[in-house]
Amino acid sequence: MIGAMLRRLLLVLVLGAALAQSVPALAQDAPTADDYTTFDTTALQIDDLVAKAQIDDERLTAMRAEMVKWRTTFSTAQASNADQITTVKNQIAALGPLPADGQTEDAMIAKRRGELTEALAKLQAPVLAATEAATRADSTIAAIDKLIRERHADKLLRLSPSALNPVNWPTAVSMFRWMGQWIYDETRWRFTRPMNVDQLRDNAPLIVVLLLAAVVLLARGGAWMRRLTYWLLTKTHMRGRNLISGIVSLGQVVLPFAGAVMLYLAMERASLFGPIILSLFETLPAVVLVIFLTRWLAHHIFPLDPDEESAIGLGTEGRAEGRLQAVLLGISVALYDLVAAWIVPRASNFLGGAATNIGADRAQQVAQATDAAISVIVVPLQIFAALALFRLGRILRRESAKARSGGEGAFRFELIYWVSSAAIAISVIAPVLGVIGYVSAANALIWPAINTLSLFAMVVVLQGFFAELYVTIARNPDARKDGLLPVIAGLVFTCAALPLLALIWGARVVDLADLWTSFRTGVSLGGVRISPTSFIILVAVFGIGYAATKLVQGGLKASILPRTSLDQGGRNAIVSGVGYAGIFLSALLAITAAGIDLSGFALVASALSVGIGFGLQTIVSNFVSGIILLVERPVSEGDWIEVGTTSGIVKAISVRSTRIQTFDRSDVIVPNSDLITGRVTNWTRFNLSGRVIVPVSVPFTTNSRRVEAVLREIVEAQPLAILNPPPVIALMGFGAEVMNFEIRMIIRDINFQVAVRSEINHQIAERFQAEGILFSNAHRDYLKRIADEAAAEAEKKAEEQAAQEAVAMFMAPAPHPLAAPDDENLDDAGAIDAKPLKSGSVKSSPVQKPKDPRA
Structure with missing residues (x-):
């Protein structure tokens, strides 16, 4: 079947070449009255034969090919007088509309209208005749195709004798x-x-040579090519060896095929x-x-x-x-x-x-x-x-x-x-x-x-x-x-x-x-016929316009705009605007050059406009906002802005959204409508200078005038701080056991605010330590530390005193056993016996004092 497939491919190529050669010839000669008569006779005969269904498929195919030629001729004739018909229609339209009922028209205009109408009818007569003949040819071809399909279906469903019988x-x-x-x-x-x-x-000599070559190529041709392919892949290191070996491997098919052809030629010559x-x-x-x-x-x-x-x-x-x-x-x-x-x-x-x-x-x-x-x-x-x-x-x-x-x-x-x-x-x-x-x-x-x-x-x-x-x-x-x-x-x-x-x-x-x-011929879409020719023209013109737009943008960006006083944001806005305008004009020119009449889409567009408007209102809003951003330029690429909770550098502004790179190097896509309708803080749009506020808290015990003087010295020593207007050191109020100061200053480049704030804090810590000034909760930590140290010192002294008393008691001499005890000891010793006994309790024995070992 592959051989049949190759033969069919050859038929397709031959048919395509024949069609390519026949179309110009058909376009040159318009059908005459004799042609229409011949066509009518042929169509009647073919319709009669198709109705009887008694002819074979080969003859049906031949009749179909003949009808296809007639259809091509008449289809070409439908485009005849097209320019003249358009001209006459425009002339009739220029005369104005027909008068309403009961109204008369100027005699000269009416006469001219009649002449143009008669001329239009004569010009359209061949077109209408060709259209009618082409339609009839189409119906005959459809009838032949139907008969052939029915026969093929019957053949597929035909039950043949079983091979198992x-x-x-x-x-x-x-x-x-x-x-x-x-x-x-x-x-x-x-x-x-x-x-x-x-x-x-x-x-005989030629036959022998052909037979020998055929036998060799059929027997060894494929093996030789396989070996050559393997050698190219494994034994060589040249560039492109895979491609060359792939092409050489085709010899595994070509050589045996050539051997078979030589065998046929030898048999024919014999x-x-x-x-x-x-x-x-x-x-x-x-x-x-x-x-x-x-x-x-x-x-x-x-x-x-x-x-x-x-x-x-x-x-x-x-x-x-x-x-x-x-x-x-x-x-x-x-x-x-x-x-x-x-x-x-x-x-x-x-x-x-x-x-x-x-x-x-x-x-x-x-x-x-x-x-x-x-x-x-x-x-x-x-x-x-x-x-x-x-x-x-x-x-x-x-x-x-x-x-x-x-x-x-x-x-x-x-x-x-x-x-x-x-x-x-x-x-x-x-x-x-x-x-x-x-x-x-x-x-x-x-x-x-x-x-x-x-x-x-x-x-x-x-x-x-x-x-x-x-x-x-x-x-x-x-x-x-x-x-x-x-x-x-x-x-x-x-x-x-x-x-x-x-x-x-x-x-x-x-x-x-x-x-x-x-x-x-093309397809009709919304009253507009789109053909491959018009599509190719559309793509070609749009491609040329798009390439020209890119060239203009490149020239503006590289040669013209750098020589102007515009900043980078203004340059980008001009380049983007030229790009949008160029794409729009390219599309408009491409549609016009392709001959596509968009008026046929007017009704469809009007019907869909409401639904599209509701469905795409967000996209349209962002698109319009993008144009406003490019024209008014409240935000440009490279600006540091804050939109809601997002703060970062503007990297790109497109027609729908703006890309902001935050300071943690993540990209945030913000719709353009948020930049137009929302509140946006632009730190660097018109001036790089900005205010930096550094809060400082000190305890009540600190001298406020001294703190103010130290902070002023630190701020005025900063190289980025602007001294006119001078920095402000303000005592903003009092909190819980603290005084709250604020350093308010303006620096030349707000992009360095973090570095300036950090450096000021470092210097405050160094100067406060040198001056003995405590921060807001440092005095509480100091008093707590003093109290803890005093308590630890008192506990240590108590432990030392207890240890001294214990040593003194151990080193004191024991009393004589005959010595009368003092009253206090007696009271303590007899306290046990003096207590009354409860019912059921055991009576304690008197305390026995130890004997003196010296007795």
């Missing part, structure tokens, strides 16, 4: 037997002709084979191309070298099996191409015995036998291809499922996952349909699915080649992942592959041609 097997065997018999008889007859033998003798066998050799190059191209793509998707990256980013697991299944798919597609291009067109001849005049019954039998034989041949190919497609789909799905969870390339792996899942589903459904008997439906599923995977791989490989080319030119290995051009190239390749994808899934070349014609 053993009754149908002898029919296929009989077809191959008749085919072999025909080839044998044809070749034997050729060999018996002396003229053919003489021609073989004359062309003059010993008939049309049947020659047609087989003629199909051989396409078969070889399909097999080797699939093999080449498989080696890029599943590389041999584990260190080589896959074209779609797959891992190293399952590469060998992936290559094998891809090659098996290529072989199955090549075999089906061979069956479709060589066996199917001749199957009825083989089974019918090449009879030219047979009865209806015999023809029906031959058709049934042909259908059965084709089913027996094709269904095994479908099953074989389905098995390879199923295994390849599982490999792709497993590898993509591992990498689609996130990160770089997640979308690509997600796409591969769903494509492989669809391939698995088709590989199950298609052979089931084929075995049941829906062979055409199975063919419409299995082979387009395989060709879609091949097309997908081709697009990926081409994008990889372009990325290698970009890396080689940019001399930056990281450009493959970071560059924008490879991504754009991939998008271009994908868009270019869409027509091929449509052809793969059953679209016709004429359908693509009609789509291209409609695309060139």
Whole structure:
């Protein structure tokens, strides 16, 4: 099917060239009365044949192509007299509106109006006739397309004899037997002709050379190119070796294909084979191309070298099996191409015995036998291809499922996952349909699915080649992942592959041609026709205007504005204003040059204006506020401003918002409307000088005059402080046990307020310490420290006195036992016995004094 796809691509290119050449010719000659008569006769005949539905698809296609030519002619004629019609309409409009009922018009004006109206009718007559004929041609083409689609649908849903039925097997065997018999008889007859033998003798040297070259290229051409590619990748270190090796690797496809072509030429030169066998050799190059191209793509998707990256980013697991299944798919597609291009067109001849005049019954039998034989041949190919497609789909799905969870390339792996899942589903459904008997439906599923995977791989490989080319030119290995051009190239390749994808899934070349014609004609949107030509003009004019605007902005910013007395904010405002005006004028000129009439959008715009106004009122408010900021310039870039709780430096002013960089290096995006309607403090807009207030608190015990004098000396010594007006040292009031002073001074640059405040505080601390001046709560800390020290000293003295008394008591002599105790001791000793006893208590024994050891 890849060979068929390439043939269809060639048809598309040829058709495009034919259309490109035919359009100017059609535009030169306007249809005449004879042309309209011929068209009417042809259209009637075609309508009659289409209504009977008794003609084949080939003749239907030819009739459709003829009607397409007529439609193109009439469509071109619809634009005739356009300038004259516009001129006459403007002249009629210049005469003013028609008079109302009951009113008369000047005779000269009425006469002129009648003449212009008659002239307009004559000018519009060919246009109306061409429009009517083009409409009729469209209806005839639509009827032909409907009939062809119905036939294709019937063919897809047709139930053929099942390949599982053993009754149908002898029919296929009989077809191959008749085919072999025909080839044998044809070749034997050729060999018996002396003229053919003489021609073989004359062309023998050329035939031998072609055969030897064909055998060598088919057998060893691919291997030689693989070795050369491997040598370029591993044995050389030249720049761009990946790109060169990729191009050289195409030899793995080109050389075997050239060998197949040489084999066909050798067989043709031999003059010993008939049309049947020659047609087989003629199909051989396409078969070889399909097999080797699939093999080449498989080696890029599943590389041999584990260190080589896959074209779609797959891992190293399952590469060998992936290559094998891809090659098996290529072989199955090549075999089906061979069956479709060589066996199917001749199957009825083989089974019918090449009879030219047979009865209806015999023809029906031959058709049934042909259908059965084709089913027996094709269904095994479908099953074989389905098995390879199923295994390849599982490999792709497993590898993509591992990498689609996130990160770089997640979308690509997600796409591969769903494509492989669809391939698995088709590989199950298609052979089931084929075995049941829906062979055409199975063919419409299995082979387009395989060709879609091949097309997908081709697009990926081409994008990889372009990325290698970009890396080689940019001399930056990281450009493959970071560059924008490879991504754009991939998008271009994908868009270019869409027509091929449509052809793969059953679209016709004429359908693509009609789509291209409609695309060139344009689409009507809101009463305005937008065509590719107008779109290209629109983009080109806007691009030129935008580039000119950038050049003017660059010239203003680099050469003109620096020589003026404007500050940086004013320069930025002028540059931004020129940019907005340039973009607006570029868009206006582009729309005018493209011929787009925006009056058709007036009703739509008016209907949507209310809703858009409510929905976008905040954005519009910010946009207008941005323009006001650029014009009035209350805030400019580089200003230090405060908006609400945000304070920082203005870094950029756009049409919607303003970016402020705070002093902790974070960016805050503020809507422009907040800067216009809210309260904004601009510290540096018109003057860099600003006031700094430093509060100082001292206790009541401090001499206030002395504090004022010290603070004044400190402030007047600051280099950034302005002495006119002089700094103010104010006693602001009294607090809880403190006096509150404030230093109020104006410095030359408010941007240094933090540094000035810090330096003043350092000097205050140094001078107060030197002068013995305490701060607001320092006296409380001092008194508390004195009290704590006195308490600690008293406790220490009490402990020392107690220790001295204890030592004195221990060193004193004991009293004599016969000595009479003093009254105080007696009172203490007899105090125990003197106490009354409670009920149930134990009576204490008298205190026994210890004996004197000297007694």
